[in-house]
Amino acid sequence: MRLLVAEDDPRLLKSLVHIFESHKFTVDGVSNGREALSYAQSMEYDGLVLDIMMPGLDGIQVLKELRRKGITTPALFLTARTEVSQRVEGLAAGADDYLPKPFATAELLARVRAMLRRKEAFHPDLLTLGPVTLNRSTYQLEYEGKTEALGGKEFQILEMLMEAPGAILPTERFITHLWGWDTTVDTSVVWVHISNLRKKIHALGAPLDIRFIRNAGYQLEEKP
Numbered sequence: 310m311r312l313l314v315a316e317d318d319p320r321l322l323k324s325l326v327h328i329f330e331s332h333k334f335t336v337d338g339v340s341n342g343r344e345a346l347s348y349a350q351s352m353e354y355d356g357l358v359l360d361i362m363m364p365g366l367d368g369i370q371v372l373k374e375l376r377r378k379g380i381t382t383p384a385l386f387l388t389a390r391t392e393v394s395q396r397v398e399g400l401a402a403g404a405d406d407y408l409p410k411p412f413a414t415a416e417l418l419a420r421v422r423a424m425l426r427r428k429e430a431f432h433p434d435l436l437t438l439g440p441v442t443l444n445r446s447t448y449q450l451e452y453e454g455k456t457e458a459l460g461g462k463e464f465q466i467l468e469m470l471m472e473a474p475g476a477i478l479p480t481e482r483f484i485t486h487l488w489g490w491d492t493t494v495d496t497s498v499v500w501v502h503i504s505n506l507r508k509k510i511h512a513l514g515a516p517l518d519i520r521f522i523r524n525a526g527y528q529l530e531e532k533p
Contacts, residue, residue: 310355310425310468311335311486315345315371316387317363325358328414329421333448333461335487342366349375349382353486356425357384359404361395369399376403383424387412436471439531441515443471452515459509462487462502470519470529479526503527 312334316322319340326338337352339345343365349357357375359368366374372384386399386407399407405424408417436443442451448464449456459467465487469478480496488494503519510517516532 310465311353312337312356312358312421313345313348313352313354314338314358315340315342315363315368316358316360317341318360325417328417330461332418333464335465337489342368342371346371346374349380350378352490354382356421357382358387358421359384360387361399362389369395369402372399372404373402385420385424436468438471438474438529439516441513441517441531443467450509450513450515452513455513457509457513460502460505463506463509466499466502467506467529470527474529474531477522477526477528482526499527 312329314322314325314329314336316325316338317340322338322340326336329336337348339348340363342363345357345359345363345368346366349371357372359371361368368386375382383405384403386404388395388399388407388409406420408420434445436445440452443449443464444451445468448459450459450467466483469483469486480499483499484492484494484496507519510519518530518532520528520530522528
């Protein structure tokens with residue numbers, strides 16, 4: 310899943326990005342409200358984590374503008390404990406939750422995961438295709454009692470494929486969703502991760518096949 314994190318304290322921003330990336334999220338981090346608004350309008354995100362007090366535009370102004378434009382991406386505000394009125398205003402502006410600073414990492418992750426589960430397009434902890442399960446909590450692929458641990462990008466690629474079984478996903482979609490529009494990553498990197506996924510699927514004996522469709526992309530199919 311892809312998150313946008315907006316926080317003007319550079320040390321806290323770095324820490325937040327590290328926390329989410331170490332738990333298999335793809336993260337874009339920005340340091341002011343105008344960047345947050347620009348990114349949130351131009352990119353595909355599963356959730357937003359916004360500091361309220363930011364230069365340029367504050368988090369509430371950012372969220373109000375996104376909601377005005379019809380962007381319904383779930384949002385969690387990071388707030389100072391004294392900002393009671395702003396927390397109320399933030400919830401009224403369309404935020405899903407808020408978390409006062411300082412906060413524990415475990416609570417932050419729990420709040421964000423709960424927020425994502427409340428999305429209109431519900432994301433269960435277990436994704437299944439036939440007898441095969443992708444566990445979003447443990448980042449493991451499971452089949453007939455056996456498991457294979459997946460690396461961060463392997464997990465994210467398989468998550469995208471299992472959310473749209475049978476659909477052909479262009480290679481560029483993986484690149485932009487997982488690395489961002491301005492990345493220098495090329496198609497060979499996606500191929501390497503999918504090659505590793507195929508090996509792990511084969512090691513499990515799982516009846517899944519990731520097919521490459523020339524000039525189109527990749528397709529996940531369940532074998533008979």
